[in-house]
Amino acid sequence: MKYIDEYRNKELIRIISDKIRSVLTKQISIMEICGGQTHTILKYNLEEFLPAKINLIHGPGCPVCVTPIDYIDKAIELSMKDDVILVSFGDMLRVPGSEKDLLSARANGGNVRMVYSPLDSVKIASENPDTKVVFFAVGFETTAPANARAVIEADRLGLINYYMLCSHMLVPPAIEALMSNNKVKLDGLLAAGHVCTVMGLREYELLSEKFKMPVVAMGFEPLDIMNAIYMVVNQIEENRFDVENQYSRTVTREGNAHAIEIINKVFTKEDREWRGIGVIKNSGLKLRNEYSKYDALLNFDFEKKETMVIGNCIAGEILQGLNKPAQCSSFGKECKPEHPLGAPMVSSEGACAAYFRYKRSKN
Ligand code: SF4
Structure with a gap:
């Protein structure tokens, strides 16, 4: 494909949605690492195209x-x-x-x-x-x-x-820490295509092997994401744990x-x-x-100060995929983009900002 609108084509998205439904047999949780991809998922309402058996968990990939x-x-x-x-x-x-x-x-x-x-x-x-x-x-x-x-x-x-x-x-060290946390239950991982473009796939091969986890390096457009989910679902259904490259237009193994x-x-x-x-x-x-x-x-010399979290912010739980933004008691009340209590409500890659912008009315 050559043009951006092809990657946002609803008919193509529906075709992949049908393919996912035709192979998926069980309840699974998949984490997308990158906040930019979280925004695409919410902006294009991709969860609506996915079977209810798939739980998308939003990961810690927002640098801010x-x-x-x-x-x-x-x-x-x-x-x-x-x-x-x-x-x-x-x-x-x-x-x-x-x-x-x-x-x-x-x-x-x-x-x-x-x-x-x-x-x-x-x-x-x-x-x-x-x-x-x-x-x-x-x-x-x-x-x-x-x-x-x-x-x-x-x-x-x-x-x-x-x-x-x-x-x-x-x-990768953050993914390893998450996967080592017994509270985080994952069946597959969608790696950030831009990070893989720079660093390649070798670090993910080690993680995939260590945790027996399917990993797919994924792009940022709706069709990229649906396609990568289909690839992860196939691996899960076939009991495989490989590192696959959906974003081959920029990512190489090296x-x-x-x-x-x-x-x-x-x-x-x-x-x-x-x-x-x-x-x-x-x-x-x-x-x-x-x-x-x-x-x-x-x-430089710095003052020694205790750091403090403002209000009831549960950003840490959200960044580890243990909770979703709408489960925060401050979401959309004390905490809004114009008055953020935590960083995920500020950043253009933050999960709370994405939920506020694209999903609040539905909740
Ligand atoms: S940034 Fe706001 S909505 Fe998100 S967890 Fe913190 S307080 Fe809750």
């Missing part, structure tokens, strides 16, 4: 949602320093920290700027040599290469006023060698806390020692 509160508090603290410009992607500005978000910090005099590309933060640093510029780098394997590129560029320019507050997360190389050149793994979930071994990226002069955590 899993950024630890402590990092947001630190970003806010940096923004309030006289000699600092805090630079971030727009999504991060409204994510609540312990007491406030970056947008409120800006309203209270904090120097916060929004960018669309990590290289913009390098440009700001080169244009403001007397000010320290800190880029709040969040995201999964998908954004890591561009952020690594920004550090290399700052180094090439010899900038001495550029820093990175690095909250990068890695998806991934993007150049992107992986640049990530490994700049970053190294460390244990990292996931908001609402806890610390997951080797699930974060930090700057390598060679680039430690750019590490904001090592080059």
Whole structure:
């Protein structure tokens, strides 16, 4: 297929829906990892095309949602320093920290700027040599290469006023932690196509083998998702647990060698806390020692503060697929996109925002 509307064609979706119904014999739970895919499922009402025997569980793949509160508090603290410009992607500005978000910090005099590309933060640093510029780098394997590129560029320019507050997360260790949690019951996994485009499929082969779990790397359009569900259902019905590639128009088994190389050149793994979930071994990226002069955590003093969750937010349970947004007592009441209590109501990839936007009226 060549055009986007073909991937949204209702007749084709119905054909795959019939195929799924014709092979599925039992009750199953499948997790889609990525919040972008959760939004597609809700936006196109794909659950209506699926048999009731399929329970779709929404996973932790929203980078804004899993950024630890402590990092947001630190970003806010940096923004309030006289000699600092805090630079971030727009999504991060409204994510609540312990007491406030970056947008409120800006309203209270904090120097916060929004960018669309990590290289913009390098440009700001080169244009403001007397000010320290800190880029709040969040995201999964998908954004890591561009952020690594920004550090290399700052180094090439010899900038001495550029820093990175690095909250990068890695998806496979989080999946492994979820699968090791007895409360999370899964029969199949839909892996995020963009992460697999960068990293390839090898890590998922290890996970699939370890947990005897069918895995399908999946794209982002409605037909991609229906097709990937059909592939997982077939594996379950045939008692197979393979890694299959639905998103073959961009994903290869090896991934993007150049992107992986640049990530490994700049970053190294460390244990990292996931908001609402806890610390997951080797699930974060930090700057390598060679680039430690750019590490904001090592080059600024921070106040020691206890972090707090606002209200009754159960984001941790939602991010682990243990509950759905509508089961949160604050959903659509105290917590709405214009007044979010938790990160999943803020982000364009957050499950609570998706339910509010596409499903609230039905509930
Ligand atoms: S609806 Fe709001 S309060 Fe409830 S889990 Fe989602 S973000 Fe948290």
